[in-house]
Amino acid sequence: MSTNHKDLKQQSFPTYSMDEWMTAVNNSLKNKSMDALYSNTYENIRLKPLYSSEDLDFTNIDQYSGSRLRIRGFDSPGDQPKTWRIAQKIKRQDWAEVKKILKRALENGQDSLSFDVDYLENVDDVNFSELNNQNVPYFLLTKHHFHLLLKKALEVEQSHSFGIIAMDLISCNLHQGKLEADSPPILENWSLQVLRAHRELPNIKTILIDTTPFHNGGANAVQELALALAEAIFYIEHMRNKDWEPSQVAKKLVFHFGIGGNFFMEVAKLRAFRALWTTVARAYGISPYEDRVVVSAETSTFTKTVLDPYVNMLRSGNEAFSAIIGGIDYLHVSPYDEIFHENGEFSARIARNTQLILQEEAHLKRIVDPAGGSYYIESLTNELVEKAWELFQKIDALGGIVEGLKSGWIQNDINQVLNKRLLDVETRKHSVIGANVYANPSEQISYTNTKNEKTGGTIIPITSVRIAQAFENLRERAHEMKLQGKKLCAGLICLGELKDYKSRADFVTGVLATGGITTDWGHNFRSFEEIKEFISTTKFPYYCICGTDDMYKDYAMKIGEWVQENYPAIKIDISGKFTREQMDSYCKRGISDSIYLHQNMVQKITSLLNLWEV
Structure with missing residues (x-):
């Protein structure tokens, strides 16, 4: 019997009301309460078992990218960049090795000049001219070598120099309890480097807002967003003292996020960021033609394990997918063995190919905001915007991010979330495959030194944590x-x-x-x-x-x-x-x-x- 395709096109699913759905659910739950289907996130967002059009105000939803609050993307249709940049961070101690591996990576799909500057032992040997990096942007985020990198970039043809060479004075040394942005001499020297780069390297973005120390310290999405805004305010206000307009600062800004394992939350986080930043930009009088900032991301170290390390490939793939769906300009996918030794050739290749598969086989480079219109993700985005803005206002009332960190209020707020996360892992309410569930007691493990650096700072440190560390310590014992x-x-x-x-x-x-x-x-x-x-x-x-x-x-x-x-x-x-x-x-x-x-x-x-x- 032949199929009439015209008839199939006329078919539709029957429409049911929310009341009918709830009646069916209550019948299936029998003696259980409907409350059992609800759950709470670490952001204090109560997740519903079902989202519908009733959860959204369609008059306040961006219909396309580049409109209103930029939730669906900064760029207008037709102005979209080709795709995100693959910015795999090469981690080696010797420049000769970095140079060799980076050249090979650029021949095999990577399209950004990226390596771990602070891990290099002979950073003075760095020579960008040896890389033949025409038409390849820099993606160099540093904690200690900002001045040196700019100097090295000036040694090559300036017309070839574009991309990112940036440092975040606020978050760079929080793990040691040091707040560099609170030191006038350090802040002044950093400002001079930014101003010089603006004159001599106009196509280099230099002002980094790196939220990964907060993310890897256990912060939730609301905290990451609020802290990103608070940092932006600090840099805008500081550069105003150097006679820069807010729009000039915006052109130099790079927001860098860590991407965790809660897929939909991470998608919503990046979408919410654009709405929050656009709100701040409008408040400063930055025009819609000048508010476009670079958003980069890296997959989380918080979620990675030494135990059953190949599972880290799956974790990183999930995190990379959510970052791309959320919308980013540069992405580093952590190799599965990154947390316990220098990346091997195999692990680095798998990490790079994860992005290539998402570009070439999943065709994610051909789409813009595929999450748009999802009742669940749109609702989650709106809740993150509201909660992050409320927290941002609290930080601002404290005197800004520097005062919030000096007082310890921000660290305490993050630690409360971190302790909940760790307790959920220890009680197995949250599963970590290979660590607290489905563990292999006979596994041969390469243990790593997880001791934190000595602080010696003046504020409460925010140290990097991995969610499975307690179980790793047990296995090591x-x-x-x-x-x-x-x-x-x-x-x-x-x-x-x-x-x-x-x-x-x-x-x-x-x-x-x-x-x-x-x-x-x-x-x-x-x-x-x-x-x-x-x-x-x-x-x-x-x-x-x-x-x-x-x-x-x-x-x-x-x-x-x-x-x-x-x-x-x-x-x-x-x-x-x-x-x-x-x-x-x-x-x-x-x-x-x-x-x-x-x-x-x-x-x-x-x-x-x-x-x-x-």
């Missing part, structure tokens, strides 16, 4: 114990049939694996004598009983009492969540503790590893 010849293996006392204990045994096995502890399952125990034989034969320092609650009533207390009498050094837990009264009765009969969902696993594993150190 377990690794060192194994090197000492200790066998980290726990016994599982599995009661009854497989269906009775498997779910709890799997759960306990997964939890212990996050601390590098393997498990030996004692299967299908149906008598107390079998259990005693298993314990007497294996003599592990730790066992966990897995089964049904009814089986615990028959066996748990007997096992606890027998072990307490015969092997007092052995610790016995049960799997499951119980009331305080129930646990008190178990503990009185030799049971030490329990393992259950949303328990603080870092604290739990730490206490268990102590058993093998005795």
Whole structure:
């Protein structure tokens, strides 16, 4: 039977009202509340289970890029740049190596001259003329070598010099507790370099607003946006003292963001930024023809792990995708091994090719703001704009970003969010694959020194954190114990049939694996004598009983009492969540503790590893 395509074109889905949808959901939830479908983000935004046209005011939505608040993009249709620039940051200590790798990268898809300037040991040897970088922009963000880089750029033909050579005096040394923007001599020297570059390198953007230290310190999207605006105000006001108009400052601005793992939030963050910056620009009288600023991004180090590092490829791919959908001009995708050693050729190639795939195979270079019109993303964008503007006003009331950092108010605000994030990882409310879930205890790991630099500064530092560090520390501790010849293996006392204990045994096995502890399952125990034989034969320092609650009533207390009498050094837990009264009765009969969902696993594993150190 042939298909009538004309009829298919006339087909449509039936339209349902929100009330009809809620009725269907309530029927499927049965005894659960509708509240179970709502969730809260770290930005204090309450996410709904369904968004519709009723959530939007269509009269206040940008219809195309370059209009109103620039939410859909700075550039008008027809004026769009070809695509974003691939700005993979080469990380090597020797200039000769950087030069060789960068030349090869430029031949294989990279289209920006980018390397980690501050990682170089022989930065004085940098010679841009050796790169033959005509028509390739600089993308050089530095904390320590701003003056030197500008000097090096002046040594080549000026007509070839364009792009970004920039430094952020506010955020560059926050990890050390130093606020360079509060030092008049440093600020004055920086200003002189900006003014000189404006005269002699007019096509170089020099004023960086780098929010990645805040992002990698645990800040949420609202905080990143508000701090970006507060930094912009600081630089505009400072350069006014040098007789610069706000529009002149805007032409030199580069906003640099870290991109985390919450896909839709990161898309909305970049869209919200354009609305917020446009609002500030209008307040300063910057015309719509002069308010276009460069937005660059890099994938987060906060989300990356030493454990199961190949998963970092997937994380970076997700983050890169959201950055591109949100709208950026330059992008660095972190290689999967970036956090624990210099990029290998393989990891650097995969990171660069991630961007090339998104450009050439996903065709993202051919579209503008594909998220526009999404009820969810438009609503999220609007909420970020409102909350970020409110926080920006609070920072401004403190006297601006410098005063906010000097008082510690900003650091405290970020730390509150960071502590929530870390607690959610430790209790496994937030999953980190390979670290707190689906861990491989036998994995060979290249551990890295995660100690922070000494501060010696005058303000509270904002240090870079990685979300899985606590579990990495546990695994490193377990690794060192194994090197000492200790066998980290726990016994599982599995009661009854497989269906009775498997779910709890799997759960306990997964939890212990996050601390590098393997498990030996004692299967299908149906008598107390079998259990005693298993314990007497294996003599592990730790066992966990897995089964049904009814089986615990028959066996748990007997096992606890027998072990307490015969092997007092052995610790016995049960799997499951119980009331305080129930646990008190178990503990009185030799049971030490329990393992259950949303328990603080870092604290739990730490206490268990102590058993093998005795």
